[in-house]
Amino acid sequence: MRLFLFVLGLALGGCTPALADEARFRADMIEQFRKAYPAIEFSPGPEDLQVKTKGGDWDDGVINLHRVFLFCQNTSVDDCATVKAEFVGKIAQKPPALTTASLRIIVRDRGYIDYVEELEASSGQRMAVRRQIGEDLFALLASDSANTIAMVGDKGLSELGLSEGDAWQQAWRQTQAILPAIPEPEKFRSQAMAFESEEYLASLAADLEAWEKVAAVAGPDLMMTVVSDQFVFVGPMADGANLAAFRKSVEEDCAAQQRCVSPNVYRFRDGRWVIAR
Known part of the structure; x- marks a missing residue:
């Protein structure tokens, strides 16, 4: 269980809205945890969006609420309630053995x-x-x-x-083996492409050798966004007002994700991704 709580914590993002909102959110989640798992003791953690656990395999555990809290700040009341219920239901599931x-x-x-x-x-x-x-x-x-x-x-x-x-x-x-193929570099010179609705799409960004070849052909205006594991957007976009407006839309899209990977727009420079400013 300690391993699972660690894993769960790693899946969460960060956010620092008003303290009172975080405190109320945590109090509500603690109440839901207590109803679902009455044999376990839940109490406020060292940070405002953390919950400490005690009892059985849950001893010395920490549950992080950052990802759920951020999602709930940018969605409907009904969607928030659904995600909170799913979170509470999955918290006790132990990860399968590593292979x-x-x-x-x-x-x-x-x-x-x-x-x-x-x-x-x-x-x-x-x-x-x-x-x-x-x-x-x-x-x-x-x-x-x-x-x-x-x-x-x-x-x-x-x-x-x-x-x-x-x-x-x-x-x-x-x-x-489960990722879509990266198109030929020439295609990125004049058109943008969205990779979506599949798992692990953010992992496309890790193929630095492939993107170095793409960038060499597409030029310095090549940009990429990695909003989630289910959506990656790549194409040409010059610096200027359009990029500034696009950057804002990416940030908003990120905030609406249950698990945002990054709110930034990236350029490929010197063999790696750098934030477009």
Whole structure:
């Protein structure tokens, strides 16, 4: 259960609205947790959107509410209630056993990594194998299952008996097998393309070799957005008013996602993704 609470925390984003709103939201979630799991003790955590757990396998656990809170700030009351109920129902589900076949590569932003680093500092071990692919974008080794995506760290590598390099290669092969092919570079010179409605689409950004070839042909105006694992948008867009307006729409789209990867617009520069400013 401690592992699951850690995994669940990694799936969450960050937000810092008014303190009172966060406190009320947490109090409501604690009440729902208590009704669903009466044998477990739930109490306010060290941060405003954290809940501490105690009892049985839940001892010393921390539930992070950031992702649900952010989603509820940008959706209807009914949709918020649905997501909160799903969150409460799934909180007790333990992730399946890690296997070589479950390995994947996912992409997350700096805020996600900041949280991972906090956990690593307190645990004294690397919780997530990762590589930086941009100014604030990282590719991470993960394990896939029907309901969760769990980070894979040094303990996971040991369980699998794999080196970091072998695990990464296996994960990347398996991720590429489920990703759509990146079109020929020439197509990006004059048209934008949306990749949507499939899983792991944000992982397309991790294929730096492919995007370096695309950028060499498409030119410096090539941009990419990675709003979620189900939507990536790539195409030409010059700096200026259009980009500024587009950037705002991307931020709004990100806020409306249950699990936003990044609210930024990116350019490909010197072999990696940098934020378009």
